[in-house]
Amino acid sequence: MPSDPGTNEVMDAEAEEEHPELGSRRGAYRPQHRGPAAYVRLMLALIPFAGLAYLLTLLLGALLGRGGATPAQVVGGLALLVPFAVRAQWYRRHARVEFRLYERGLAAIAADGSETVYRWASATVFTNGAHHYKLCNPEGKLITLGAADRRPMLGGERIRGVRTRTVIRGAQLPREEEWGPAIVQGVRSAQPPSAVVERVLGGAEVAFGHFVLSQAGLAVRRRHGRDDFTAWEDIDSFDATDDGGLLISSRGSDFPTLFMGRQYQVPDLDVFLGAVGSLRASGPRPVTVPAAGVRADQDADSEVSEQLAW
Numbered sequence: 001m002p003s004d005p006g007t008n009e010v011m012d013a014e015a016e017e018e019h020p021e022l023g024s025r026r027g028a029y030r031p032q033h034r035g036p037a038a039y040v041r042l043m044l045a046l047i048p049f050a051g052l053a054y055l056l057t058l059l060l061g062a063l064l065g066r067g068g069a070t071p072a073q074v075v076g077g078l079a080l081l082v083p084f085a086v087r088a089q090w091y092r093r094h095a096r097v098e099f100r101l102y103e104r105g106l107a108a109i110a111a112d113g114s115e116t117v118y119r120w121a122s123a124t125v126f127t128n129g130a131h132h133y134k135l136c137n138p139e140g141k142l143i144t145l146g147a148a149d150r151r152p153m154l155g156g157e158r159i160r161g162v163r164t165r166t167v168i169r170g171a172q173l174p175r176e177e178e179w180g181p182a183i184v185q186g187v188r189s190a191q192p193p194s195a196v197v198e199r200v201l202g203g204a205e206v207a208f209g210h211f212v213l214s215q216a217g218l219a220v221r222r223r224h225g226r227d228d229f230t231a232w233e234d235i236d237s238f239d240a241t242d243d244g245g246l247l248i249s250s251r252g253s254d255f256p257t258l259f260m261g262r263q264y265q266v267p268d269l270d271v272f273l274g275a276v277g278s279l280r281a282s283g284p285r286p287v288t289v290p291a292a293g294v295r296a297d298q299d300a301d302s303e304v305s306e307q308l309a310w
Contacts, residue, residue, distance in 0.1 A: 023103030029173045030098050034091050050080035108143050110167050116141045120190035128244035128263040143168040147176035193274030208272040209265045230255035
């Protein structure tokens with residue numbers, strides 16, 4: 001049924017009063033309520049685990065000379081009921097969260113009613129090829145969400161170099177084809193690759209996770225040993241795969257012939273890919289190539305973002 005234009009105008013007015021800095025509201029999304037079938041599937045999925053716990057307890061009792069099926073039944077029952085209760089509680093709790101999409105940002109309402117705002121101009125988004133998203137604002141408040149038809153994203157909330165607090169974990173939302181591209185495009189529009197390229201060509205070093213962009217080329221930070229480096233003109237290919245991978249091939253002597261990474265390790269991946277494409281296309285520059293192994297974050301005056309890693 002089409003919505004009443006008058007109702008939409010009222011909702012837009014209320015949204016502007018709530019968050020005038022975010023502009024007009026584009027939509028609201030809630031996780032789907034799970035019916036009895038979801039709980040039946042959960043129970044069936046846990047039965048093999050409970051059966052294994054039962055058999056192992058029987059075997060352990062036989063080895064220790066303590067016969068009887070009662071301990072095994074208790075352990076098997078706990079192995080079935082405890083995970084079921086935890087996941088069922090998670091289902092109910094996450095059915096109460098809500099995400100409100102705006103022109104210039106997103107508002108996330110947690111199950112306890114608290115609200116966290118993510119402005120496209122300052123938020124950091126992590127994505128991969130499996131329709132999972134992670135958003136973090138400058139205060140370190142973090143949410144993870146994904147498509148309703150995908151497995152929930154549980155874990156992976158840590159961002160290296162940033163103290164974070166997860167406010168919503170593993171939300172599964174319908175209509176990912178609407179809100180997913182809106183998040184990615186919103187961040188890209190507010191933090192365009194052209195701005196990154198301008199900073200790099202102006203002499204700054206810009207970090208995207210363990211990747212560092214500079215006038216000379218692309219560096220990859222290593223926890224141990226020498227950092228990898230390749231000049232822009234030596235990069236043969238730079239591709240993001242559908243399964244969440246990141247492939248880089250280079251002719252540079254200080255860079256692996258084929259580097260494989262994960263998209264989740266790169267903040268603002270779409271911005272990063274756009275900036276890399278522009279810097280590669282602009283050709284070599286008359287600058288001194290930094291020695292491989294010199295970390296890009298040693299210059300305190302460089303405009304390098306915090307290292308972020310999934």
